[in-house]
Amino acid sequence: MIDAKIIDIKVQDIRFPTSLHYHGSDAMHTDPDYSCAYVTIITDTEYEGYGLTFTLGRGTEIVVLACKSLFKIIKNKKTTKIFSNFALYWRKLTCDTQLRWIGPEKGVIHLATAAIVNALWDLWARIENKPVWKLLTDMSPKELVSTIDFRYIKSVVTKEQAIQILENNMKQKEHQESELQKKGFPAYTTQVGWLGYSDEQVVDLCNSSLERGFTAFKIKVGQNLDDDIRRCEIVRRVIGPEKKLMLDANQVWEIDEAVEWIDRLAIYKPFWVEEPTSPDDSWGHGQIRERLKEKVKLATGEMCANRVMFRQFLEMGIDYCQIDAARIGGINEILAVYFMAHIKNLPICPHAGGVGLCEMVQHLQMWDYICLSQTNEDRMIEYVDQQHEQFEDPVCIKNACYMPPSRPGYSTKLKDECILEYAYPEGNYWKLNKSE
Amino acid sequence: MIDAKIIDIKVQDIRFPTSLHYHGSDAMHTDPDYSCAYVTIITDTEYEGYGLTFTLGRGTEIVVLACKSLFKIIKNKKTTKIFSNFALYWRKLTCDTQLRWIGPEKGVIHLATAAIVNALWDLWARIENKPVWKLLTDMSPKELVSTIDFRYIKSVVTKEQAIQILENNMKQKEHQESELQKKGFPAYTTQVGWLGYSDEQVVDLCNSSLERGFTAFKIKVGQNLDDDIRRCEIVRRVIGPEKKLMLDANQVWEIDEAVEWIDRLAIYKPFWVEEPTSPDDSWGHGQIRERLKEKVKLATGEMCANRVMFRQFLEMGIDYCQIDAARIGGINEILAVYFMAHIKNLPICPHAGGVGLCEMVQHLQMWDYICLSQTNEDRMIEYVDQQHEQFEDPVCIKNACYMPPSRPGYSTKLKDECILEYAYPEGNYWKLNKSE
Numbered sequence: 001m002i003d004a005k006i007i008d009i010k011v012q013d014i015r016f017p018t019s020l021h022y023h024g025s026d027a028m029h030t031d032p033d034y035s036c037a038y039v040t041i042i043t044d045t046e047y048e049g050y051g052l053t054f055t056l057g058r059g060t061e062i063v064v065l066a067c068k069s070l071f072k073i074i075k076n077k078k079t080t081k082i083f084s085n086f087a088l089y090w091r092k093l094t095c096d097t098q099l100r101w102i103g104p105e106k107g108v109i110h111l112a113t114a115a116i117v118n119a120l121w122d123l124w125a126r127i128e129n130k131p132v133w134k135l136l137t138d139m140s141p142k143e144l145v146s147t148i149d150f151r152y153i154k155s156v157v158t159k160e161q162a163i164q165i166l167e168n169n170m171k172q173k174e175h176q177e178s179e180l181q182k183k184g185f186p187a188y189t190t191q192v193g194w195l196g197y198s199d200e201q202v203v204d205l206c207n208s209s210l211e212r213g214f215t216a217f218k219i220k221v222g223q224n225l226d227d228d229i230r231r232c233e234i235v236r237r238v239i240g241p242e243k244k245l246m247l248d249a250n251q252v253w254e255i256d257e258a259v260e261w262i263d264r265l266a267i268y269k270p271f272w273v274e275e276p277t278s279p280d281d282s283w284g285h286g287q288i289r290e291r292l293k294e295k296v297k298l299a300t301g302e303m304c305a306n307r308v309m310f311r312q313f314l315e316m317g318i319d320y321c322q323i324d325a326a327r328i329g330g331i332n333e334i335l336a337v338y339f340m341a342h343i344k345n346l347p348i349c350p351h352a353g354g355v356g357l358c359e360m361v362q363h364l365q366m367w368d369y370i371c372l373s374q375t376n377e378d379r380m381i382e383y384v385d386q387q388h389e390q391f392e393d394p395v396c397i398k399n400a401c402y403m404p405p406s407r408p409g410y411s412t413k414l415k416d417e418c419i420l421e422y423a424y425p426e427g428n429y430w431k432l433n434k435s436e
Numbered sequence: 437m438i439d440a441k442i443i444d445i446k447v448q449d450i451r452f453p454t455s456l457h458y459h460g461s462d463a464m465h466t467d468p469d470y471s472c473a474y475v476t477i478i479t480d481t482e483y484e485g486y487g488l489t490f491t492l493g494r495g496t497e498i499v500v501l502a503c504k505s506l507f508k509i510i511k512n513k514k515t516t517k518i519f520s521n522f523a524l525y526w527r528k529l530t531c532d533t534q535l536r537w538i539g540p541e542k543g544v545i546h547l548a549t550a551a552i553v554n555a556l557w558d559l560w561a562r563i564e565n566k567p568v569w570k571l572l573t574d575m576s577p578k579e580l581v582s583t584i585d586f587r588y589i590k591s592v593v594t595k596e597q598a599i600q601i602l603e604n605n606m607k608q609k610e611h612q613e614s615e616l617q618k619k620g621f622p623a624y625t626t627q628v629g630w631l632g633y634s635d636e637q638v639v640d641l642c643n644s645s646l647e648r649g650f651t652a653f654k655i656k657v658g659q660n661l662d663d664d665i666r667r668c669e670i671v672r673r674v675i676g677p678e679k680k681l682m683l684d685a686n687q688v689w690e691i692d693e694a695v696e697w698i699d700r701l702a703i704y705k706p707f708w709v710e711e712p713t714s715p716d717d718s719w720g721h722g723q724i725r726e727r728l729k730e731k732v733k734l735a736t737g738e739m740c741a742n743r744v745m746f747r748q749f750l751e752m753g754i755d756y757c758q759i760d761a762a763r764i765g766g767i768n769e770i771l772a773v774y775f776m777a778h779i780k781n782l783p784i785c786p787h788a789g790g791v792g793l794c795e796m797v798q799h800l801q802m803w804d805y806i807c808l809s810q811t812n813e814d815r816m817i818e819y820v821d822q823q824h825e826q827f828e829d830p831v832c833i834k835n836a837c838y839m840p841p842s843r844p845g846y847s848t849k850l851k852d853e854c855i856l857e858y859a860y861p862e863g864n865y866w867k868l869n870k871s872e
Contacts (some may be wrong), residue, residue, distance in 0.1 A: 030533050058534035062502045062544060069498055097466050098494035104715070106741065107543020108498060152714040155691045155723075255591045278588040279540070280741065282719065283748040287591075305542065305716065305741075312719040 002127050003080045004043035011067040011115075012038045013060045014052075014414065015424040016355070016387060017433065023386060024353070025196035026250040027222035033057030034387060035424070036326075036355040037064045037112065038414060039119040043079070049123025050413040053115040053326040054354040059108075060424065066112035069099065074116070083124050086147040090117065090332045094149075106305035110329055117330025118360065122410035131405040132331070133363040137177065137370045141166035144371075147332045148339075152308045157339045165342065169374055176370040184401030185365055186216075186376055187383035188244065190353055192235065193219025199234055206238040213400035216244035216271065216380055222252040225261060232268040241269070248274040251303070255284045259291045266292070272299040272320050279303035285317025302351035303327065307336045314344045320378075322351040325360035334364055342372055353384035358395045359411035362402045390418040438563050439516045440479035445507040445552075448474045449496045450488075450850065451860040452791070452823060453869065459822060460789070461632035462686040463658035469493030470823060471860070472762075472791040473500045473548065474850060475555040479515070485559025486849040489551040489762040490790040495544075496860065502548035505535065510552070519560050522583040526553065526768045530585075542741035546765055553766025554796065558846035567841040568767070569799040573613065573806045577602035580807075583768045584775075588744045593775045601778065605810055612806040620837030621801055622652075622812055623819035624680065626789055628671065629655025635670055642674040649836035652680035652707065652816055658688040661697060668704040677705070684710040687739070691720045695727045702728070708735040708756050715739035721753025738787035739763065743772045750780045756814075758787040761796035770800055778808055789820035794831045795847035798838045826854040 018024050019031040035057050041049040055063055073092050074082065082089045093113050094105050103109040125135045136144060145162045192205040206217060217239055221228040228247075235245055247270045253261060258276035265273070273296050277284050289298050301322030304310050306329065314321065321341045323334050341348050348368065350361035358381070365381050373379070381402055388394035393411040396403040405411050421429050454460050455467040471493050477485040491499055509528050510518065518525045529549050530541050539545040561571045572580060581598045628641040642653060653675055657664040664683075671681055683706045689697060694712035701709075709732050713720050725734050737758030740746050742765065750757065757777045759770050777784050784804065786797035794817070801817050809815070817838055824830035829847040832839040841847050857865050 028531075028533070029537065032534060032537075056534040056537040058532065059502075059505060059538040059545070062498060062505055063538060065501050066495075066498050066544070069495060095464075096494065097464070098468060098492040101465065101468075101490075101492040102495040102499060102544050102547060104739065106716070107539050107545055108502070109495070109543060111538060152690065152717060152720070155720075254588065278744045280542070280744040281588060281748065283751055284588070284591075284744075303540065308714045308716040308720075312717065315719055 001080060002045060002047065003078050004045040004047050004123075004127065005076065005078050006041055006074050007044050007076070008042040009068065009071040010040040010042065011064045012419060013064050013424045014038050014355070014419065014422050015057055015060060015430070016422055017429065018386070019057070023194060025194050026220045026248065027195060027252040028250040029056060034355050035060045037067055037115050038419075039067055039115045041116075041119045041123055043123070047123060047126050049119040049121075049126065051115045051117070051119025051122055051410070052356050052412055053111040053118070054357055055111070062108050063111050063115070066108050067115050070109070070112050070116055074120070079123065079127065082120065086332060087149045090147070090329065091149050091151070093117065094329055105308070105329065110306060111327060113329040114326045117332060118326065118410060118412060121331045122412055125410060126408045129408050131363060131408060132410045133366040133404060136363070136367040137173070144335070148336050149332065150336065153311055153336060153340060156311055157336070157343055161343070162339050165339070166371055169371055172374050173370055176374050180366055180369055180404055184398055184403040185362065185369060186380045187214070187397060187400050187402055188216030188218060188246065188380045189214045190218040190248070190382055190384050192217050193231060195220045195223055199231070202231060202234055203238055206235055210239065215400065216246065218246040218248055218274070218382070220250065221247045221265065222249035222261070225264060228265060232265060236268055244271040245269065246271050246274060246299070249276050251275045251277060251279055253277050255287050258288045262288070262292055262296055266295040270296055272297045274299045274322070275302070280305070280309070282309065282312035282315070282317040285313060289317060289319070299349065307333050307340070310337045311340055314340055314346055319346065321346050321348045323348055323361070323364070324351045325357055325364065331364070338364070338368055338372055347373070347378040349380050350382060352382040353386065355387050356391065356412050358383060358388065359391055359393070362395060362405065363410060366404055390414055437516060438481060438483065439514050440481040440483050440559075440563065442477055442510050442513050442515065443480050444478040445504065446476040446478065447500045447503040448855060449500050449860045450474050450791070450855065450858050451493055451496060451866070452858055453865065454822070455493070459630060461630050462656045462684065463631060463688040464686040465492060466631075470791050471496045473503055473551050474855075475503055475551045477552075477555045477559055479559070483559060483562050485555040485557075485562065486845070487551045487553070487555025487558055488792050488848055489547040489554070490793055491547070498544050499547050499551070502544050503551050506545070506548050506552055510556070515559065515563065518556065522768060523585045526583070526765065527585050527587070529553065530765055541744070541765065546742060547763060549765040550762045553768060554762065554846060554848060557767045558848055561846060562844045565844050567799060567844060568846045569802040569840060572799070572803040573609070580771070584772050585768065586772065589747055589772060589776060592747055593772070593779055597779070598775050601775070602807055605807055608810050609806055612810050616802055616805055616840055620834055620839040621798065621805060622816045623650070623833060623836050623838055624652030624654060624682065624816045625650045626654040626684070626818055626820050628653050629667060631656045631659055635667070638667060638670055639674055642671055646675065651836065652682065654682040654684055654710070654818070656686065657683045657701065658685035658697070661700060664701060668701055672704055680707040681705065682707050682710060682735070685712050687711045687713060687715055689713050691723050694724050698724070698728055698732055702731040706732055708733045710735045710758070711738070716741070716745070718745065718748035718751070718753040721749060725753060725755070735785065743769050743776070746773045747776055750776055750782055755782065757782050757784045759784055759797070759800065760787045761793055761800065767800070774800070774804055774808055783809070783814040785816050786818060788818040789822065791823050792827065792848050794819060794824065795827055795829070798831060798841065799846060802840055826850055
């Protein structure tokens with residue numbers, strides 16, 4: 001195998017002016033400029049790794065600096081050394097004895113960890129000449145599990161248990177992969193009901209999504225109850241009573257308020273209600289879930305800081321687990337969450353949209369479908385049709401399903417012309433349209 | 437009242453080379469360089485505000501940048517407008533619609549919020565010509581409570597409840613303040629048992645602390661059980677069976693491991709065991725606490741990310757609540773935690789040490805003693821004799837008690853010569869001793 005030496009990193013602040021048209025607007029984030037801290041890991045070979053973490057505009061510069069500060073931990077290391085001891089290197093990145101204090105394993109420093117770790121996986125997959133889902137799928141159970149740091153979660157899952165689960169599933173893998181190649185993995189759309197959209201836009205978008213084969217639709221709620229009721233009625237009228245409707249409150253409610261508000265929306269039969277309150281409050285989610293348990297199910301995860309927080313949500317607070325590819329510390333930590341959710345028997349429905357999140361999570365969910373849960377029952381990947389055109393290997397949706405990528409890597413390489421246009425503040429777009 | 441306009445900010449990276457002698461070394465942070473991101477808020481008057489957040493060396497540069505990015509939220513604002521709507525401005529700082537994504541309310545961005553908010557309180561106290569504890573104490577209940585953002589904690593405490601509690605305590609205030617002026621507030625020392633210290637050092641430090649009147653002693657544990665047993669025996673032999681011994685594991689254990697390890701140390705009758713596992717795992721703390729409930733009490737908080745996390749620890753996981761002055765979003769949010777702890781009947785014993793933490797937390801605990809809990813029973817402030825000489829208004833310890841500061845502000849102004857020496861990397865010390 002090629003043994004590349006990591007010699008440098010390039011970190012770029014890329015911002016798309018999405019706030020102009022309220023794409024992505026929700027009750028908490030009213031004017032997001034979808035952005036990313038974009039990492040290129042440079043080696044002494046022809047291979048490079050491309051990784052990113054998703055941000056909303058202001059603050060991306062802070063994550064960029066954090067990526068640069070973390071880089072020295074992997075600088076001058078050989079790829080074979082990192083990939084054969086990936087759990088150890090992941091620990092080094094998240095547990096530097098000084099940097100750790102400004103997290104630990106949360107916020108800016110963990111977003112930066114995600115960008116770097118994702119770039120390392122992209123690099124690995126490029127060296128192996130496989131898409132990441134296939135790299136993961138082809139690993140032996142022992143190899144795959146060796147990438148995971150089990151610190152703080154050993155009472156729910158150990159290394160040995162994880163290996164055993166994968167080994168038991170080996171015989172089913174081939175069948176799963178062939179099904180996936182035929183049918184892809186089901187997606188749902190979030191594009192029909194951003195908070196800033198008019199009722200007419202919502203109707204049009206529901207209709208066009210139905211035409212494209214979607215059977216599950218998510219809208220934003222939480223700013224005004226009357227608006228939410230009206231929008232739920234509109235969407236239900238267009239999509240009918242059988243298709244799935246999900247509601248996303250983006251963290252706006254207190255515990256009691258969530259119970260009362262959701263209670264009013266329960267007649268629209270939501271498949272889940274997402275982020276009813278603080279993304280840190282697993283205990284509070286547990287309270288809401290208990291009080292509404294006959295009526296609705298809860299989903300949360302896009303802002304869950306790390307595997308320890310996920311563990312608590314799995315114990316107390318949620319019915320659907322929404323991993324995010326760029327908030328917790330990259331694939332290594334996400335795999336840990338997949339194993340915990342599997343053991344707790346909770347389906348994972350990844351958070352996506354933003355910048356590159358769809359591109360990344362598809363690989364993870366496909367690995368899960370082939371190797372771990374081996375099912376798509378009650379499982380869907382979020383889909384938003386934004387920023388895909390900026391990537392060299394954008395997602396491919398057919399009949400409302402994600403089709404497995406075939407190109408090597410994690411699908412996270414931005415086109416050169418995207419960087420020229422949207423690098424902040426020096427890209428062509430931002431030079432012409434000064435912000436702030 | 438003086439109405440100053442905030443016109444600029446200076447943010448400095450200050451690092452002390454404490455790793456040279458293992459001061460501050462624990463099981464997780466083996467070589468800390470005690471540091472801070474140091475904020476000076478500049479107004480159009482003679483008044484300035486000085487605030488900081490504590491860091492461990494590497495990574496301080498990231499927090500410095502975050503302070504600069506946050507500054508524009510208060511730039512050109514008038515102080516009377518901020519201080520009369522402080523909860524609103526606190527919300528603006530923590531809930532910027534784009535910056536929020538890289539937290540929310542945790543890690544780098546929340547440490548930066550703390551530095552800025554602390555500087556605002558210092559500025560306010562300087563304008564009022566009072567130390568912060570006295571500024572807080574002299575406020576009407578309504579004024580004080582108006583500084584708190586109750587988002588996500590209303591099911592444990594509301595604005596009205598908080599005002600009512602303070603009003604009920606009014607008649608006792610004068611007595612409490614006079615007691616405080618006479619006796620000060622009890623401290624405990626953490627200086628006797630950093631992990632890097634030899635047994636001889638531990639014995640010497642216990643003896644000298646006893647001579648200075650200390651009755652409570654904290655040592656670090658968690659790296660090696662035999663070492664911990666030996667050190668507990670040594671300390672108990674020197675301080676005797678009656679005085680308080682606290683054990684601090686700095687987050688190193690799994691849940692089961694914590695139970696087994698603590699079980700072995702329980703015979704040394706620790707007053708509390710601190711940070712047994714991940715600082716995010718309130719549920720896990722709850723498990724450990726339940727399994728050891730006849731034997732030891734637990735304390736946690738110095739790495740608790742925000743009031744929502746504290747709320748969960750108060751519900752599930754701890755017996756002693758250790759607020760930190762520079763990790764959650766400054767005084768406004770800390771006051772919220774004091775109210776929640778009061779309602780849940782848990783004593784607060786602030787985390788201190790580091791850089792400026794002793795200087796800050798004394799003000800808060802003194803306010804609590806005068807206005808809220810109105811007791812020092814089961815309550816102590818951590819004390820470490822480090823970096824105080826760098827401040828213009830260092831803590832004053834008499835007979836192992838913190839004496840109330842009399843100079844205006846939050847005691848957080850560094851001496852000019854300290855900055856000249858330890859600013860990183862341009863200070864005289866770092867120019868002579870290149871690191872990294």
